[in-house]
C-alpha cells in the first residue's frame with residue numbers, strides 16, 4: 001500500500017488556502033512540502049460543498065488521506081450582520097458534508113477552521129480553548145458563530161463514536177495576500193487598505209468605520225499557514241487550539257488605520273464614521289497552549305505584514321478581489 005499522503009485543502013483559493021499553498025511551495029525549512037505528500041487545493045469551481053453529491057464526487061476523484069477544511073462563507077462585520085441565515089446555513093451544510101464524507105472515506109485526519117468569533121460575547125479574558133460553548137456569541141455574527149461551534153461538537157462526536165481524528169484550529173483575525181479587498185464585505189484590514197489606496201489615488205476622504213476603539217489580535221496569513229501545516233502533521237488532540245499572536249500584540253482599530261496610512265503612504269487626515277457599528281469590543285485570546293507546543297515560533301511583526309499585504313494589493317489591483325469585477 002502506498003504511504004503517500006493526499007492532502008485536500010478546501011477553500012484553497014481563499015486568503016488562508018493561498019497562504020498554505022505559498023508556504024508549501026516556498027518554505028525551505030520544516031513547513032515546506034515533504035516527500036510523500038501530494039497537496040490538492042480546491043476552489044468552488046471544483047464543486048459547491050453545500051451539495052453532498054458534489055462533495056462526494058470530489059472525495060471520489062482525489063481520494064484524500066488528509067483534509068484541511070477552510071471553505072466557508074466568510075466576511076467582515078458588515079457582511080455578517082446582513083446575511084445571518086446564509087452564514088448559518090451555508091456553513092452548516094459545507095461543514096457537515098466535509099466531515100461526513102471524510103468519515104465515509106476513512107480520512108485519517110481532518111483539520112477544520114473555527115474563528116475567535118465563536119466565543120461567548122460575555123466572558124472573562126483572556127479567552128481560551130475550553131470556553132467555546134460557555135454562552136451566546138456576539139449578536140452581530142451569531143449565524144457564523146453557531147455553525148462554526150458545531151464543528152467542534154461534531155469532531156468530538158465522530159471521535160467518541162467512531163475514533164475519527166477530526167480536530168480544529170481557532171485563528172484570530174487573519175490578513176495577507178489574496179485577501180478579499182471588497183469595499184463593503186471584507187474584513188477591516190483589506191477593507192481599509194483598499195479605501196486608503198483610493199483616498200490617496202483620487203484625493204477622496206478616508207473614513208474608518210466605528211470609533212476605532214475595538215481591540216483585535218491579527219495573525220499574518222503566512223504565519224497561520226505554517227501553523228496549519230504543523231497542526232496537520234503533529235497536533236494529536238481532538239480539542240481545538242487557538243492560533244494567534246500573544247495578548248500583548250493586541251491592537252486597536254485606530255492602530256490598524258495608522259499602520260495602513262503609513263504603508264499606503266497616504267498623507268491626508270482620516271475620520272471615524274461613528275454611525276457605523278463597532279461590533280464586539282474585544283475577544284482577547286490566549287495563545288498559551290500554542291506557545292507550550294511551539295515556544296520558538298516567530299510571528300511576522302504586524303507592520304511588516306501590513307506592508308507586504310499592501311504591496312501585494314497594489315501590485316495585484318487588477319486581479320484582486322476588490323468588488324470591481
Ligand code: NAP
Pocket residue numbers: 010011012013014015016017042043044045047048049050069070071072073074094113114115116171172173174175178179180187
Ligand atoms: P476566503 O478568502 O473568503 O476564502 C473562502 C474559500 O472558500 C474560497 O476558496 C472559496 O472558493 C471557498 N468556498 C466558499 N464557499 C464555497 C462553497 N459553497 N463551495 C466550495 N468552496 C467554497 O476565506 P478565508 O479568509 O481564507 O477563510 C478560510 C477559513 O478561515 C474559513 O473557514 C474562515 O471561517 C476561517 N477564518 C478566517 C478569518 C479571517 O479573518 N479571514 C479569521 C478566522 C477564521 P472560491 O474562491 O472559488 O469562491
Ligand code: GDP
Pocket residue numbers: 075076077078117173183185186187188189191192208209210211214216253276277278279280
Ligand atoms: P470582526 O473581528 O469579526 O469584527 O471583523 P472585522 O475585520 O470586520 O473588524 C471589524 C472592526 O473593524 C469593527 O470594529 C469595525 O467597526 C472596524 N472597521 C473599521 N473600518 C472597517 C471596514 O472598512 N471594514 C470592516 N469590516 N470593519 C471596519
